[in-house]
Amino acid sequence: MARQGGRASDPRKVSQELFTLTYGALVAQLIKDYEKDDEVNKQLDKMGYNIGVRLIEDFLARSGLGRCNDFRETADVIAKHGFRMFLGITPAVSHWTAAGDEFSLVMDTNPLADFVELPDDHNQLNYSNLLCGVIRGALESVQMAVDVKFVHDILKGDDQTEIRVKFIKRLEDALPAGEE
Amino acid sequence: MARQGGRASDPRKVSQELFTLTYGALVAQLIKDYEKDDEVNKQLDKMGYNIGVRLIEDFLARSGLGRCNDFRETADVIAKHGFRMFLGITPAVSHWTAAGDEFSLVMDTNPLADFVELPDDHNQLNYSNLLCGVIRGALESVQMAVDVKFVHDILKGDDQTEIRVKFIKRLEDALPAGEE
Numbered sequence: 001m002a003r004q005g006g007r008a009s010d011p012r013k014v015s016q017e018l019f020t021l022t023y024g025a026l027v028a029q030l031i032k033d034y035e036k037d038d039e040v041n042k043q044l045d046k047m048g049y050n051i052g053v054r055l056i057e058d059f060l061a062r063s064g065l066g067r068c069n070d071f072r073e074t075a076d077v078i079a080k081h082g083f084r085m086f087l088g089i090t091p092a093v094s095h096w097t098a099a100g101d102e103f104s105l106v107m108d109t110n111p112l113a114d115f116v117e118l119p120d121d122h123n124q125l126n127y128s129n130l131l132c133g134v135i136r137g138a139l140e141s142v143q144m145a146v147d148v149k150f151v152h153d154i155l156k157g158d159d160q161t162e163i164r165v166k167f168i169k170r171l172e173d174a175l176p177a178g179e180e
Numbered sequence: 181m182a183r184q185g186g187r188a189s190d191p192r193k194v195s196q197e198l199f200t201l202t203y204g205a206l207v208a209q210l211i212k213d214y215e216k217d218d219e220v221n222k223q224l225d226k227m228g229y230n231i232g233v234r235l236i237e238d239f240l241a242r243s244g245l246g247r248c249n250d251f252r253e254t255a256d257v258i259a260k261h262g263f264r265m266f267l268g269i270t271p272a273v274s275h276w277t278a279a280g281d282e283f284s285l286v287m288d289t290n291p292l293a294d295f296v297e298l299p300d301d302h303n304q305l306n307y308s309n310l311l312c313g314v315i316r317g318a319l320e321s322v323q324m325a326v327d328v329k330f331v332h333d334i335l336k337g338d339d340q341t342e343i344r345v346k347f348i349k350r351l352e353d354a355l356p357a358g359e360e
Contacts, residue, residue, distance in 0.1 A: 013193035014291060015266040017238050021231040022199065022310070026206040029227075030240075033213060051201040058197050086195040111194060130202070 016088065020114045027127060037124035044126070048133020051142075058139040059085065067142070071167050073098075074144070075103045078135065078165075088109050091163075101167040109163045110154065118155050126150045130160070135165060143171040188262070191346060196268065200294045211266075217304035224306070228313020236318040239265065251347050252276075254324065255283045258315065260347075267291050271343075281347040290334065290341045298335045308332045308341070315345060323351040 026047075030040045063081050068074040075093045083105070084090050091105035112128040126132070132148040139146050145168040152158035186269050188242040205226075210220045214258035257271045263268050263285070292308040307313070312328040319326050325348040330343040 012196050013268055014196050014199045016192050016194050017235060018201045018231070018266045019194045019202065020204065021234055022203055025227040026202065026209065029206065029209055029213070033209070051198070053196060054201055086198045088193050101256065133290040161304065 007110035016111050016114070019115075020111060023112050024116060025124075031122070031125075037122055037126075040091075040126075041126045041129045044129035045136070047081045048130035048135075049137035050133075051130070052134035052137025052139075053141050055086065055134065056141040061140065071100060071129075074139070075105075075165070079105055082138070088140075095162075095164075103165055104151070105161075105163040105165065113155050113161075116139070116155060123156065126153065126157050128153070132163060135163070140171065145169050145171055195293070196291050200248065200291060200296075202291050203310070204296065211302070215268075215305075218306075220304045221309045224309035225313035228310035228315075229317035230312070230313075232314035232317025232319075233321050234315065235266065236321040238319070239318065251280060251283075254319070255285075257338055257347070259285055262315075262318070275342075275344075283288075283345055284331070285343040285345065287341045287343075293335055293341075296335060303336065306333065307335050308333070312343060315343070325349050325351055 027040070027044070030043050034040050036045060055074055056134065059082060060083065063077075065077060065081065068077055079091045079093045089107060089109060089111060091107045093103055094106055095104040097104070110128055112131065116127060118125060119125060126149075132150065135148045136146055147166040149164055150162070152160060152162035153166045156160045190245055200300065207220070207224070210223050211249060214220050214223060239262060242265065243257075243263065245257060248257055259271045259273045269287060269289060269291060271287045273283055275284040275288055277283070290308055292311065296307060298305060306329075307332065315328045316326055327346040329344055330339035330342070331344045332340060336342045
């Protein structure tokens with residue numbers, strides 16, 4: 001018990017199982033409410049956006065990291081610090097475009113979707129779409145507009161889960177992002 | 181970064197902030213859907229029940245604990261092992277009835293409700309009611325029917341958050357003489 005006791009006593013962590021099941025309850029509720037997968041994806045992205053706007057403050061305070069010099073550094077910070085701090089995983093950063101304005105976060109495992117099986121009639125559902133919104137909201141809060149979407153998903157039979165992040169523009173306005 | 185990196189790399193943990201905000205999104209969605217606080221409480225309890233039924237398997241496998249000898253032991257296991265493993269907190273077990281069939285779990289902090297403020301028009305909402313369902317579902321899975329409810333809540337201005345757990349009955353004929 002000692003090892004588990006030690007891990008579990010960290011007051012800033014909760015068990016992944018509890019998180020996964022709670023997230024599952026949220027997705028199930030949205031499916032009940034909105035029926036169409038596209039609409040559920042949109043709602044998850046929106047909720048994620050609002051979460052990202054909140055998490056970024058915590059992230060900056062806890063990581064002590066400053067402004068990124070370029071989009072490559074941003075990608076590394078998201079994967080090696082952001083995902084690691086909040087989800088306990090470190091996605092690979094890959095598939096850069098030649099222009100350096102677009103990359104992928106590639107995951108072998110996805111804590112949001114552990115033990116999840118998509119029903120056959122929901123093949124347009126991006127189950128973990130909350131993550132896209134979180135990245136979008138967090139980056140917008142540091143004046144960076146991005147487009148974020150799932151391009152592969154283990155839940156849909158792909159080998160890996162891949163999130164594509166595309167740089168759109170720097171936001172000039174330094175006002176904090178509002179809630180959507 | 182070393183310390184955070186070390187903590188965050190535990191693959192069975194996610195950050196409390198992410199969990200708290202995701203849970204908040206779930207409660208907000210239910211409020212939108214059901215409007216009445218009583219109905220939201222009921223839905224949260226139901227979702228929690230389904231989560232508890234799943235978590236108990238994980239709990240038994242990871243804790244290595246066997247059957248409890250009496251309800252007092254059950255209370256200790258819930259507080260010192262269950263809450264600690266899943267939420268990273270250890271509530272105090274107190275306010276036993278003389279008959280030993282009812283106790284309280286008392287918490288100074290509640291990871292589900294960090295930074296949450298109840299709007300004035302939701303004073304019947306038991307924001308963290310998912311927890312009651314989780315306890316109920318988990319115990320029912322080990323043949324113990326209980327009634328679980330919030331009696332105090334920091335969110336409502338109380339000094340502490342208190343969950344009351346009442347033993348109802350053993351669900352199979354495994355009841356040892358003298359336990360009730």
